[in-house]
Amino acid sequence: MSGYYGEQNMRRTWVVSGLLIVSCLLFLQAGCENGDKEITTTPGTGSAGPSPKITFEKLDYDFGEAGVNTTRTSEITFQNTGDALLKITNVEGCCGVHTKLDKYELSPGETGKMEMEWKTKPNPTMMIWRVTFHSNDKENPTLTLNMKAKLVQRITWDPERLKLCLQEENAGCPKIRIWSLDERPFSITGLKSTAECITADFDASKEAKEFVLEPKVDLEKIRQNLQGSLNLDLNHPEGSEALILFDVVPKYTLTPQLLIVYAAAPGKPITRKIKLLDNFGKTPEVESITSKGGTIAVKILGQKKIPDKDGCEIELEVTPTAPAVKGKTIYTDTFSINLKGGEELSIDCNAYYTAVRTKTKVQSEAT
Numbered sequence: 166m167s168g169y170y171g172e173q174n175m176r177r178t179w180v181v182s183g184l185l186i187v188s189c190l191l192f193l194q195a196g197c198e199n200g201d202k203e204i205t206t207t208p209g210t211g212s213a214g215p216s217p218k219i220t221f222e223k224l225d226y227d228f229g230e231a232g233v234n235t236t237r238t239s240e241i242t243f244q245n246t247g248d249a250l251l252k253i254t255n256v257e258g259c260c261g262v263h264t265k266l267d268k269y270e271l272s273p274g275e276t277g278k279m280e281m282e283w284k285t286k287p288n289p290t291m292m293i294w295r296v297t298f299h300s301n302d303k304e305n306p307t308l309t310l311n312m313k314a315k316l317v318q319r320i321t322w323d324p325e326r327l328k329l330c331l332q333e334e335n336a337g338c339p340k341i342r343i344w345s346l347d348e349r350p351f352s353i354t355g356l357k358s359t360a361e362c363i364t365a366d367f368d369a370s371k372e373a374k375e376f377v378l379e380p381k382v383d384l385e386k387i388r389q390n391l392q393g394s395l396n397l398d399l400n401h402p403e404g405s406e407a408l409i410l411f412d413v414v415p416k417y418t419l420t421p422q423l424l425i426v427y428a429a430a431p432g433k434p435i436t437r438k439i440k441l442l443d444n445f446g447k448t449p450e451v452e453s454i455t456s457k458g459g460t461i462a463v464k465i466l467g468q469k470k471i472p473d474k475d476g477c478e479i480e481l482e483v484t485p486t487a488p489a490v491k492g493k494t495i496y497t498d499t500f501s502i503n504l505k506g507g508e509e510l511s512i513d514c515n516a517y518y519t520a521v522r523t524k525t526k527v528q529s530e531a532t
Contacts, residue, residue, distance in 0.1 A: 217273075218247030219302045225311045232319035232403025234287040241279045241310070243298075245271035253277075253300045260294040262312075287408065289316050319347050320404035327363075327380075327395070327411035328444055329387060336382040336413070337445060338363070343397065343407055344375035351401035353378075359393025362386045363411065387413055417449065418442045418476075419502075419512055426461075426483055429496070429516035434484040436466070439512065441502070442476035450505045451479055460487045461498040461514050485516045494518055 221243045231237055245251035251271040256264045256279070263282045271277050279296075286292055297309045322343040329336040345351055350372040356365055365378040380395070397407040420440040429435065443449050448470060454463050466480040487496045495515055502510040 215249040216247050216303050217245055217249045217251035217271075217301055219251055219253070219298060219300050219305060219308060220244050220246040221308075221310065224309070226313070228312065228314040230317050231285050231292075231314045232401070233285055233289055233316045234408070235319075235401075235403055235405045236282060236284050237314075239281045239283070241281065242276055243279065244276045245273055247302070248273050251275075251300060251302065253298060255299040257297040257299070258294070259296075260292070262294055262296065264296060283312075283314075285314070285316050287406075289318055292316050318404075319345065319349075320351070320399060320401055320407060321346055322397075322407050322409065325409065327409060329382060329411055329413045330416045330445065331384065331388065331413060332416055335380075336384060336387055337416075338380045338382045341365070341378040341380060341395075341409065342375065343378070345401060345404075347403065348374060349401060349403075350374050351399050351404075353397055354400050355398030356396070358395045359411075360386050360390045362390050362393060363395050414444045416444060417510055418444060419510065422512070424481075424483065424500070424512060424514040426485065426514065426516040427519070429485045429518055431485055431488055434482050437481050437483050438478055439481065440471065440476060440478050441510075442471070442474060444475075446475055448475050449477060451477065451502055452505050453503045454479075454481065455501045455503070456498050457501055457511075458498040460496050461485050461500075461516055463500050463514070483514060483516075485518070487516075489518050 221241065226239075226241070228237070228239060250273075253266065253269045253271075256266065258264045258281070261284050265280045265282075267278045267280075268275075281296065283294070291313060292315075293311075293313045295309050295311055297307060299307055302308070320343065322341060324339060324341070327338060329338055343353075351374075352369055352372050353367045353376055354369050356367065358364070362383055363380050364383075365380045367376070367378060391413040393411055395409040395411060397409075399405055399407060418441075420442070424437055424439070426435050426437070441449050441451065451465065451468055454465055456463055462484045464482050466482050468477050468479045470477050485496060494517055496518065497516075498514050500512050500514055502512060504510065
C-alpha cells in the first residue's frame with residue numbers, strides 16, 4: 166500500500182507543477198501582448214484624453230528697426246492644435262504694450278489673431294519686451310513670447326536743448342531746425358511748451374523734409390519757469406514727437422562765486438584764481454578788474470583760455486588796504502570784471518583779518 170500511495174502522491178506533484186508552469190507561461194504571454202497594444206482611456210479621465218494646445222509660429226519675434234518715440238502695430242497669429250476647446254483667460258504685456266485678441270476661445274484647428282500696439286522709447290536703443298498668454302493648455306498654461314526691436318532716429322533737430330538767457334533779446338533763443346533722416350516728408354501738427362513760455366508760427370498743412378522754426382520767448386513767463394520743455398507734434402510715420410528741453414542760465418558762470426582771503430593783513434598781497442565760463446559758446450576776454458569799495462585792491466596777473474571749454478582762467482593779486490580795527494574781523498569789497506565789448510560782471514571778496522587781530526591784541530596786553 167505504501168508503494169501505491171507513494172506513486173499516487175508523486176503523480177499529483179507532477180500534475181500540480183505542470184499546471185503552475187503553464188499558468189506562468191500564459192501570464193507572461195498576456196503581459197507581452199498588452200505591452201504591444203495602445204492602452205486607451207476614457208476621454209477626460211486620463212492624461213491621454215482630449216486636450217487643447219496653443220501653438221504659435223515662433224516664440225521669439227524680431228521686428229527689425231523702428232523709429233523712436235512712435236507707436237507701432239503688429240499682428241501675431243496662433244492656433245489651437247489640440248483636440249479640445251482652447252480657452253485663453255488672460256494676456257499680459259509689459260512696457261506699455263497693449264494687446265487685443267479677436268477671440269478668446271478656439272475650437273480644435275481654429276486660428277486666432279492678436280493685435281499688439283507698442284510705443285517705442287524716446288532714445289535709440291534695443292527695446293525688449295514680453296507678452297504672456299494664460300490658457301487651459303495643460304502642457305503650457307503660461308506661455309511667453311519674447312519681442313525685440315532696434316530703435317533708430319528717423320527725425321532729428323538742432324539744437325537738442327535750448328539755453329536761454331534773460332539778459333538777451335528773445336532770451337537768446339536760436340532758430341530750431343528739424344528734419345527727416347529717412348527723406349520722408351512730414352508736417353508739424355502741434356506745438357506746446359511749459360506754461361506757454363515758448364511759441365512759434367507753423368503751417369500744419371505744409372509737408373516738407375525739413376523745417377526751420379523761429380521761437381518766440383515770453384520773458385515774463387520764462388522768469389517763473391527756469392526749466393521746461395518744448396514739444397512738437399509730428400505726423401512722420403516713424404517719429405510722432407520732437408522733445409526739446411530748455412534751461413534759463415546766466416550768460417556767464419564765475420567759479421568761485423565768492424573770493425575769500427584768510428589770514429589777511431593790510432598791504433599783504435595774496436594770489437587767487439577765478440574761472441569765467443561763457444554758457445553760450447563764446448570765449449570771454451577780461452579787459453580789467455577794479456575794486457568798487459576801495460577796501461581791497463585787485464589787479465590781473467594773467468589770464469589764459471581753459472582747454473576744451475568756452476572760458477578763461479584769471480590770476481589775481483588781491484591786497485587788503487583797509488586798516489585793522491579792533492574787534493572787526495571781516496572786510497568786504499566787490500570787484501567789477503570788465504569784459505571786452507562793454508559787459509560787466511561782479512564778484513564779492515571777503516578778507517579775514519584773524520592773524521592781524523591776534524597780533525594787535527598781544528601788543529595791547531604788553532603795553
